[in-house]
Amino acid sequence: MWRWLWRALLALLVLVLGVSGVMGWRYAQYAPADPAVAPDPSALAYFHPDYAGARADFLTQGAQLAARWRDVERFAVPVASNGFGQDLFVDAVYVPAQRSPRRLLILSSGVHGVEGGTGSAVQRMFMRELMNDETVADTGILLLHALNPWGFAQSRRFTARNVDLNRNASTSASLYRTVNAGYPMVDPLINPPAPVNLNDWQHKLFLWRSVGMIAAHGMPVLRQAVLQGQYQYPRGIYFGGQALEPQLADLAPRLKTLLNAYPMSMSIDLHTGYGARGRLHVFLNPPGEERVRQGLETVFGEYPIDWGSGADFYTVTGDVTSWIGSLRSNGLHLPAVFEYGTLDSQSTLGAIKSLQITVLENQGFQNGWATPGDEEAVKQAYREMFYPSSPAWRTQVIQSSRTLLRQLLRRLPEAQPPG
Numbered sequence: 001m002w003r004w005l006w007r008a009l010l011a012l013l014v015l016v017l018g019v020s021g022v023m024g025w026r027y028a029q030y031a032p033a034d035p036a037v038a039p040d041p042s043a044l045a046y047f048h049p050d051y052a053g054a055r056a057d058f059l060t061q062g063a064q065l066a067a068r069w070r071d072v073e074r075f076a077v078p079v080a081s082n083g084f085g086q087d088l089f090v091d092a093v094y095v096p097a098q099r100s101p102r103r104l105l106i107l108s109s110g111v112h113g114v115e116g117g118t119g120s121a122v123q124r125m126f127m128r129e130l131m132n133d134e135t136v137a138d139t140g141i142l143l144l145h146a147l148n149p150w151g152f153a154q155s156r157r158f159t160a161r162n163v164d165l166n167r168n169a170s171t172s173a174s175l176y177r178t179v180n181a182g183y184p185m186v187d188p189l190i191n192p193p194a195p196v197n198l199n200d201w202q203h204k205l206f207l208w209r210s211v212g213m214i215a216a217h218g219m220p221v222l223r224q225a226v227l228q229g230q231y232q233y234p235r236g237i238y239f240g241g242q243a244l245e246p247q248l249a250d251l252a253p254r255l256k257t258l259l260n261a262y263p264m265s266m267s268i269d270l271h272t273g274y275g276a277r278g279r280l281h282v283f284l285n286p287p288g289e290e291r292v293r294q295g296l297e298t299v300f301g302e303y304p305i306d307w308g309s310g311a312d313f314y315t316v317t318g319d320v321t322s323w324i325g326s327l328r329s330n331g332l333h334l335p336a337v338f339e340y341g342t343l344d345s346q347s348t349l350g351a352i353k354s355l356q357i358t359v360l361e362n363q364g365f366q367n368g369w370a371t372p373g374d375e376e377a378v379k380q381a382y383r384e385m386f387y388p389s390s391p392a393w394r395t396q397v398i399q400s401s402r403t404l405l406r407q408l409l410r411r412l413p414e415a416q417p418p419g
């Protein structure tokens with residue numbers, strides 16, 4: 001009897017060690033496959049290595065649009081560089097509807113700075129390939145480039161004050177008093193107070209500490225606690241700030257004027273890092289109004305929308321695309337987010353890997369690094385997560401954006417309420 005029990009326990013132990021060994025190995029090797037697409041040099045040409053190159057190209061494209069159509073406005077909002085030796089701007093190009101102002105389409109990039117390289121590439125593809133006399137006849141186009149230029153230039157998601165702009169945007173100061181009740185529970189895991197050392201136990205056990213928390217609380221609860229946004233931990237990740245960040249405050253009056261010159265508007269905010277690698281996810285906070293839902297369904301048609309019913313979904317507070325809509329006095333606004341997936345973050349391993357890279361980068365920024373090698377490894381992984389260097393990935397981003405934005409321009413008039 002005892003011998004039998006002993007054997008069963010031993011077998012169980014071997015099984016547990018085996019499964020966790022395989023999981024640990026898969027986690028260490030984790031790298032989702034690229035989309036199966038042949039790299040296209042003309043698509044790759046839209047991607048620049050840094051903020052300065054992307055900005056210069058955006059300004060050149062803007063000048064070409066200004067030469068082509070009437071009353072094009074170009075303006076720039078300076079952003080403090082905080083000791084970083086470079087001029088930083090949010091740049092904007094506005095092409096008004098040339099025949100009648102029926103609707104306004106806003107395309108914004110770099111709300112999360114490090115994601116700006118991709119957003120900027122998609123914007124310039126749009127300017128170059130999809131804008132023509134027909135597109136701009138009844139549709140005004142506003143391009144907002146690098147809403148967080150400091151993060152773009154520094155390859156950080158957050159602003160110089162560690163603010164996540166996509167948790168910061170609101171017309172009401174009550175946002176900054178929001179309490180994320182789940183955040184204190186995850187704080188010890190996601191905001192370690194020591195310098196980054198890739199050899200220490202906290203780092204090596206991150207997978208198992210995360211798995212333990214998932215077992216105890218469930219993935220949806222944890223995902224929501226981490227990603228929703230928080231306003232009490234200024235050095236933590238997903239900090240939404242204590243007031244509207246200056247560049248958004250500066251932009252607000254201009255946005256208001258432009259939005260209210262049209263009976264309808266749509267804003268698309270361009271992001272990377274969430275979802276299946278190489279896939280363009282249309283990602284939305286669930287709309288309160290039925291006509292917004294209908295409008296978005298008309299525009300996107302059969303293209304799948306992540307509405308918030310899926311198990312991997314979370315809601316955020318203070319997102320930029322909803323804030324833009326809230327600057328309208330009346331009429332219809334359709335807010336949307338494009339997310340280009342990089343690490344299969346909807347899978348459990350992908351979610352933990354994405355979180356760990358985000359945690360390490362912020363930990364190093366806040367507390368420093370044990371060695372230059374640690375700093376280099378973490379910054380490299382962070383950049384790859386938000387701005388993959390893979391030619392296949394980049395080509396896929398341009399191709400799927402071209403197809404979907406072309407469809408969107410065609411269908412936007414059908415989503416317009418009569419009158």
Ligand SMILES: [Zn+2]
Nearest residue numbers: 112115271272
């Ligand atoms: Zn983002």
